[in-house]
Amino acid sequence: MHPEPSRSLPEKAAPSLTGWGGSPAGPTTLLRPEKMRDFKPGESPQIARGMGRGYGDAAICGEGHTVLTERLDRMLSFDDETGVLRAEAGVSLADILTTFVPRGWFLPVTPGTKFCSLGGCLAADVHGKNHHVDGAFSQHVTSARIIPADGAERIISPDKNSDLFWATAGGMGLTGFITEVSLKLKKIETSWMAVKHTPTKDLDQTLDFLAIDDAENPYSVAWIDCLATGEKLGRSVVMNGRHAAIGEIPLRENNKLDGSFSKQKPMPFYLPSFVLNKFTVKAFNSLFNLRQGSRGEFVTKFDPYFYPLDGIKNWGRMYGKKGFVQHQCVLPHESARDGLRAILELVTESGRASFLAVLKKFGPEGRGMLSFPTGGYTLALDFANKPGLDEFHDRLDGIVLNAGGRVYLVKDSRMKADSLPYMYPRLDEFRKVLRQYDPSGKFASDLSRRLNIAGD
Ligand SMILES: Cc1cc2nc3c(=O)[nH]c(=O)nc-3n(C[C@H](O)[C@H](O)[C@H](O)COP(=O)(O)OP(=O)(O)OC[C@H]3O[C@@H](n4cnc5c(N)ncnc54)[C@H](O)[C@@H]3O)c2cc1C
Numbered sequence: 265m266h267p268e269p270s271r272s273l274p275e276k277a278a279p280s281l282t283g284w285g286g287s288p289a290g291p292t293t294l295l296r297p298e299k300m301r302d303f304k305p306g307e308s309p310q311i312a313r314g315m316g317r318g319y320g321d322a323a324i325c326g327e328g329h330t331v332l333t334e335r336l337d338r339m340l341s342f343d344d345e346t347g348v349l350r351a352e353a354g355v356s357l358a359d360i361l362t363t364f365v366p367r368g369w370f371l372p373v374t375p376g377t378k379f380c381s382l383g384g385c386l387a388a389d390v391h392g393k394n395h396h397v398d399g400a401f402s403q404h405v406t407s408a409r410i411i412p413a414d415g416a417e418r419i420i421s422p423d424k425n426s427d428l429f430w431a432t433a434g435g436m437g438l439t440g441f442i443t444e445v446s447l448k449l450k451k452i453e454t455s456w457m458a459v460k461h462t463p464t465k466d467l468d469q470t471l472d473f474l475a476i477d478d479a480e481n482p483y484s485v486a487w488i489d490c491l492a493t494g495e496k497l498g499r500s501v502v503m504n505g506r507h508a509a510i511g512e513i514p515l516r517e518n519n520k521l522d523g524s525f526s527k528q529k530p531m532p533f534y535l536p537s538f539v540l541n542k543f544t545v546k547a548f549n550s551l552f553n554l555r556q557g558s559r560g561e562f563v564t565k566f567d568p569y570f571y572p573l574d575g576i577k578n579w580g581r582m583y584g585k586k587g588f589v590q591h592q593c594v595l596p597h598e599s600a601r602d603g604l605r606a607i608l609e610l611v612t613e614s615g616r617a618s619f620l621a622v623l624k625k626f627g628p629e630g631r632g633m634l635s636f637p638t639g640g641y642t643l644a645l646d647f648a649n650k651p652g653l654d655e656f657h658d659r660l661d662g663i664v665l666n667a668g669g670r671v672y673l674v675k676d677s678r679m680k681a682d683s684l685p686y687m688y689p690r691l692d693e694f695r696k697v698l699r700q701y702d703p704s705g706k707f708a709s710d711l712s713r714r715l716n717i718a719g720d
Contacts, residue, residue, distance in 0.1 A: 467498020
């Protein structure tokens with residue numbers, strides 16, 4: 265039997281660790297190993313935590329150990345023939361970009377923040393604006409290493425221990441500690457993006473634009489004005505993009521492969537909750553539609569294109585001290601139009617302001633047993649944590665269930681356990697793998713307990 269991790273590492277009590285949305289979670293004890301290989305899972309419940317960009321309670325183990333991977337940040341090897349980078353699980357996407365963009369390589373799939381760890385990206389099987397073309401993160405992972413509950417590190421890949429690999433991709437850290445990830449990067453000619461913004465007048469037009477298979481532009485996303493009502497419901501700015509070629513970048517730019525980021529602007533304090541109401545959000549959305557919709561075609565640096573929110577430090581503070589939640593769902597193609605309409609109508613009727621309303625198209629489902637993406641459309645909405653949010657959330661989930669869709673676990677902090685098997689039909693297969701590798705349930709998080717992911 266392995267010693268308790270708390271006996272081999274200094275501990276720090278964290279009474280108020282939260283997810284990115286800032287809603288309070290139970291007390292936990294933090295551990296920060298210097299090398300994951302020296303670290304063995306203990307008997308008390310535990311979960312890994314990367315950069316804490318999951319919105320809800322996935323990376324917190326209340327009444328147990330939350331194991332930080334921030335010191336596991338070494339890049340181990342790079343093969344410039346194949347583009348495969350082998351790195352420890354705590355290495356961030358930002359570090360990879362800084363190191364590899366100047367060498368002409370880019371991430372094959374990236375979420376909307378670069379402040380994520382490789383381990384967190386595999387455990388949530390994250391997606392980007394190019395899912396309909398390139399699939400989810402795990403599709404570009406050639407192999408990984410993981411320490412499951414028995415403490416014996418294993419190599420996992422689509423060919424080796426593949427059951428554990430596909431349970432780990434999207435498995436929310438419940439299959440063990442990911443120690444290393446090998447990721448296949450993709451070649452780029454410049455660090456610039458060629459972007460096209462198209463305003464749409466309503467939801468149908470937005471979906472029609474996103475549905476176009478535009479092979480030239482692998483990235484696409486629509487920013488919806490979610491306070492527009494009536495005939496304008498679902499109006500948006502559709503943003504298509506691709507990596508720019510050398511001939512397209514501004515002549516004055518002599519650095520065609522610039523891996524630097526825009527300077528972050530601070531959000532120095534929490535906004536009082538009354539500031540964020542449907543009128544301020546409406547004003548913001550109208551301004552946004554007007555400005556972004558009229559930009560047409562242009563080239564821009566990769567950082568503001570992929571990571572607009574990273575430009576504001578602690579942007580979550582604009583939702584006030586009580587934090588916020590993000591509801592991200594995916595609805596299958598056949599029910600997407602009606603389902604999205606029902607969601608947007610509910611949001612506008614409720615008067616609950618959502619600054620962020622992002623719609624993307626997903627390609628076919630991958631192989632991860634609990635991976636979120638499945639063929640259809642995904643909508644992400646942010647809501648300030650105000651009274652009545654639970655009931656409102658249940659109504660949103662009801663629409664998603666009726667439409668045969670699912671909610672993204674790494675964003676969730678409110679879903680009910682009985683929805684899980686309907687949303688994730690491969691749950692039993694996942695539980696079978698868990699029973700094999702972690703029969704006594706050493707890996708657990710506030711999320712896994714709330715949703716009974718591991719089963720009884
Ligand atoms: C502004 C913003 C934009 C975002 N945009 C997108 C997007 O476009 N697409 C998308 O898919 N997601 C998006 N996300 C969510 C984000 O990509 C995921 O939450 C990602 O998992 C965060 O990585 P992390 O290192 O912060 O993980 P954490 O939040 O720390 O953890 C997330 C999960 O990964 C597990 N985990 C972390 N490290 C390990 C490890 N070493 N071993 C085992 N399990 C581990 C944790 O236990 C937890 O279950 C966004 C988040 C933000 C804040």
